[in-house]
Amino acid sequence: MAVHDLRSALEVLAKHPGQLHTTNHPIDPMGELAGVYKRVGAGATVQRPTKLGPAMMFENVKGYPGARILVGLLASRQRVGMLLDCPPRELTQKFAQAVRNPLEPVFVDASQAPCQEVVHKADDAGFDIRTLLPAPTNTDMDAGPYFCEAMVLGSDPDNGHTDVTIHRLCVQSEDEISIFFAPGRHIDAFRKKAEAKGEALPVSINIGVDPAAYMGTSFEAPTTPLGFDELTIGGALRGEGVHLVECLTINQKALARAEIVIEGEILPNVRVAEDQNTNTGHAMPEFPGYDGPANPSLPVIKVKAVTTRTNPIVQTLVGPGEEHVSLAGIPTEAAVFKICEDEFPGFVRQTYAHSSGGGKFLQIIQVEKTSEFDDGRARQAGVLALGVYSELKHVVLVDEDVDPFDSEDVLWAMTTRFQADRDLVILPGIAGHVLDPSQTPQYNPALPDKGVTAKMVYDATRPYHLKDMFTRAQFRDVDPTPWYPGYQE
Known part of the structure; x- marks a missing residue:
C-alpha cells in the first residue's frame, strides 16, 4: 500500500x-x-x-x-x-x-x-x-x-x-x-x-x-x-x-x-x-x-x-x-555514513545513532580494516563524524564482527578491545549542544560557555596486526526451528 x-x-x-x-x-x-x-x-x-x-x-x-x-x-x-x-x-x-x-x-x-x-x-x-x-x-x-x-x-x-x-x-x-x-x-x-x-x-x-x-x-x-x-x-x-x-x-x-x-x-x-x-x-x-x-x-x-x-x-x-531517536538519529547516521563513504569508500560498514544519546550524542561506527594503515583510518572516521555533526559528543568505533545495533555486543568490544591510555581520543573545548547539562561552566569551569564540551572517540577496534588474537569463538550455524518451532531472529 x-x-x-x-x-x-x-x-x-x-x-x-x-x-x-x-x-x-x-x-x-x-x-x-x-x-x-x-x-x-x-x-x-x-x-x-x-x-x-x-x-x-x-x-x-x-x-x-x-x-x-x-x-x-x-x-x-x-x-x-x-x-x-x-x-x-x-x-x-x-x-x-x-x-x-x-x-x-x-x-x-x-x-x-x-x-x-x-x-x-x-x-x-x-x-x-x-x-x-x-x-x-x-x-x-x-x-x-x-x-x-x-x-x-x-x-x-x-x-x-x-x-x-x-x-x-x-x-x-x-x-x-x-x-x-x-x-x-x-x-x-x-x-x-x-x-x-x-x-x-x-x-x-x-x-x-x-x-x-x-x-x-x-x-x-x-x-x-x-x-x-x-x-x-x-x-x-x-x-x-x-x-x-x-x-x-x-x-x-x-x-x-x-x-x-x-x-x-x-x-x-x-x-x-x-x-x-x-x-x-x-x-x-x-x-x-x-x-x-x-x-x-x-x-x-x-x-x-x-x-x-x-x-x-x-x-x-x-x-x-x-x-526523537528516529527523527534525529537516522538522518545523523546517514550524514556520517555519507561523509565516510565519500572519504573512504567501503571502509565504514554501518553507523548507528544510539538511543542512549537521544539520537544526537552517541554514534557507533562499524569499520572493516584490511591493513595496519586502517588503524588510523578508523580514528579518522571518528573525527569526521564529529566534524560532520556538531552536536555529536561521543563516537565508539567497532569492528565488522560486532553488531553496532546490539548494546551488549558494543559494550563487550569496549571492554575487551580497549585500553584507556592508548585507545581514547579526547578533543576538549568543542562546540556541542546546549541541552546537555554537563556542557556548562557550572559542571566544568574550564568550559567557556554553555554548549561547549569535550568530545571523545572511543576506539574499541582490534589493532590490525593483532587481529588473530581477537577472533571470536565460532559456533556452528544451525537452524534451531526443528527443536524450537516458531523461532525468529
Whole structure:
C-alpha cells in the first residue's frame, strides 16, 4: 500500500499486528497522555520503567470533540522501516542516497490540499488555538502545552530559499506561540534577516504528515547547508515530491497533505518568557532525558489561521523517547555514513545513532580494516563524524564482527578491545549542544560557555596486526526451528 500522508501510513501500520493501538478511553492531553505512553512505548532516555511498544491513537480527547492525538508513530526503527519500505538496518544507506538524489516538491492548488478542508481565521469571533487543537504537555512541570512534532517551514527573506525543521513550540495565548531555536538553526537565520529589516517572517507549522517528510527534516549543515531544502530529502525517500500549497493568510507554503497547518508570522523584536503562564522554570522534557530550562526570552509566532483536515490528528511525541531517536538519529547516521563513504569508500560498514544519546550524542561506527594503515583510518572516521555533526559528543568505533545495533555486543568490544591510555581520543573545548547539562561552566569551569564540551572517540577496534588474537569463538550455524518451532531472529 502506497504511503503519501499520515492516514495512509496508519493504514499500513494497521496491517502489522502490534504496531498500532487505538483507544476510545477518555484521555487528558495535559500530562496524562504522555504518562500513559511513557510506560507503553516511549523508550530511549525516558526514566524507567519504559519500553518500546506500538504507536497509540487516542480518539477520545477530553475537551476536544472530533480531534485525535497520535503518539509514537516513529518510536521504533522497525516501524520507520515499515513506513519507508526499507529493512531497518538499511535505513542509514537509504537516507544517504536520498541526500545524494533530492527530489523537488510539487505545487498543487487548494482543491488538492486536504489540509485546508476546514479553515479557522484569527479574525473569526472566538478564535483560540488553545480550544481548537489539543496541544499536550509531557509533564506537570511543562511551561505550557506544546506542539512537539510540528514542522516549521520558513523562507530566506532575501532569496526565497526554504528550510523546514522541527522546533519547540509552546502555546502562549489564543493566537501566540513561542518558538525555541537551538544555535545555528537556519530558520532562525531567516528570522534574524527579517528582523533586521523590521519585518515579520511568515511561517507555516505543519502537523501530521507523511513520515518521509518528517524524517528528512533533521539533516543539518554541512550535509544540508543553508539554502538546501530538506523537503527534497523527504521527496527522495518517498519517490514522490512533497506536495505544497499556498497558505491562505500569509505569503508562505504549507504541506498540502498535512493534518493541520498553523499559519503565522514570527514577529520582529518581540520576546516572551517560555513559562510566562506557569512560572515552572521548566520547558519540557528534552532528548537527553532531562527537563529543559524555560527560556526567558523567545521569539513569538502570531497566528493568522489554523487549517485542518476533517477530524484532524494531532501528532505528538514524548520528548526524550525513541521517536526523537528516529527523527534525529537516522538522518545523523546517514550524514556520517555519507561523509565516510565519500572519504573512504567501503571502509565504514554501518553507523548507528544510539538511543542512549537521544539520537544526537552517541554514534557507533562499524569499520572493516584490511591493513595496519586502517588503524588510523578508523580514528579518522571518528573525527569526521564529529566534524560532520556538531552536536555529536561521543563516537565508539567497532569492528565488522560486532553488531553496532546490539548494546551488549558494543559494550563487550569496549571492554575487551580497549585500553584507556592508548585507545581514547579526547578533543576538549568543542562546540556541542546546549541541552546537555554537563556542557556548562557550572559542571566544568574550564568550559567557556554553555554548549561547549569535550568530545571523545572511543576506539574499541582490534589493532590490525593483532587481529588473530581477537577472533571470536565460532559456533556452528544451525537452524534451531526443528527443536524450537516458531523461532525468529
